[in-house]
Amino acid sequence: MKHENHRRMNRMVRVSEVDDSEAPTVLIVDNNQMTLHRLKQIFHQRDFLVEVCEDGDKAVDEYIRLDPELVILSLDIPSLDGHIAALEMREHGGDCRIVITAPKRLSSIAKDAAFSAGAVACLEKPLTSSSFDVVWNDILGKVPDAPGLADLDSLYPEDKIQEIVVEEDTPELPSLPAPMIAPISLEVPVQTDEKSKSRLIPILIFVAVISASLGWYFLNS
Numbered sequence: 001m002k003h004e005n006h007r008r009m010n011r012m013v014r015v016s017e018v019d020d021s022e023a024p025t026v027l028i029v030d031n032n033q034m035t036l037h038r039l040k041q042i043f044h045q046r047d048f049l050v051e052v053c054e055d056g057d058k059a060v061d062e063y064i065r066l067d068p069e070l071v072i073l074s075l076d077i078p079s080l081d082g083h084i085a086a087l088e089m090r091e092h093g094g095d096c097r098i099v100i101t102a103p104k105r106l107s108s109i110a111k112d113a114a115f116s117a118g119a120v121a122c123l124e125k126p127l128t129s130s131s132f133d134v135v136w137n138d139i140l141g142k143v144p145d146a147p148g149l150a151d152l153d154s155l156y157p158e159d160k161i162q163e164i165v166v167e168e169d170t171p172e173l174p175s176l177p178a179p180m181i182a183p184i185s186l187e188v189p190v191q192t193d194e195k196s197k198s199r200l201i202p203i204l205i206f207v208a209v210i211s212a213s214l215g216w217y218f219l220n221s
Contacts, residue, residue: 024069029059056080075102086117090146116148
C-alpha cells in the first residue's frame with residue numbers, strides 16, 4: 001500500500017510529456033460554472049485528467065468509480081454537502097486526497113469540515129493557480145486522519161434519511177377508485193307565484209264554461 005501511495009503521489013508531480021495513460025486524475029465537484037471553468041484550466045495546465053461532477057451524492061459514486069488521485073470538493077453543493085461527501089469518500093477507503101473549497105463567508109465552517117474529513121487542504125474561493133501553489137506540498141503530503149467518520153451517521157441529513165426509509169420500507173399504496181359522479185337531474189323546476197295563479201283562474205273558468213256548452217249542445221243535437 002505504501003508503494004502504491006508513493007507511486008500515485010509521483011504521478012501528481014509528473015512532467016507534461018508523460019503519456020495520458022499515466023496522467024493523474026482530479027475529480028472536481030462544484031456546481032458553479034465559472035469555478036469549474038477556472039479549475040479545469042488550472043489542472044489541465046498541471047497535466048491532470050479532469051473529471052467534473054456537480055452533485056454531492058453523485059460525486060461519491062464517481063469517486064468510487066474513478067479512484068482519482070485528487071478531489072477538489074466544494075462545501076456548498078446540491079444533494080449532499082461537501083463535508084458529508086468527503087467523509088463518505090474517506091469511509092470508502094483508499095488514498096483519498098481531498099481539498100475542501102468554500103467562499104469566504106463559509107471559510108470557518110470549511111476549515112472545520114476539512115479537519116473532520118481529513119482533507120489535505122482547505123482553500124477559499126475564488127480559486128487561482130497560485131492558491132494551489134501555496135498548499136501543493138500539503139496536497140502531496142501525508143493524508144490526515146478523519147475524526148468525523150465516527151459521527152458520520154449523526155451528520156447525515158435528516159431529510160435524506162427519511163427519503164431512504166420511504167423508498168425502502170413504505171409499501172406501494174393501491175390507487176384510489178375514481179370518485180362517483182352524481183346523476184344529473186333533467187327535471188326543469190317550474191316556478192309559480194301568486195300573480196301567475198290569479199291569472200290562471202279566469203282562463204280555467206272560461207274553459208270550463210266552453211266545455212259545458214259544447215257538452216250540452218252535443219247531448220241535445
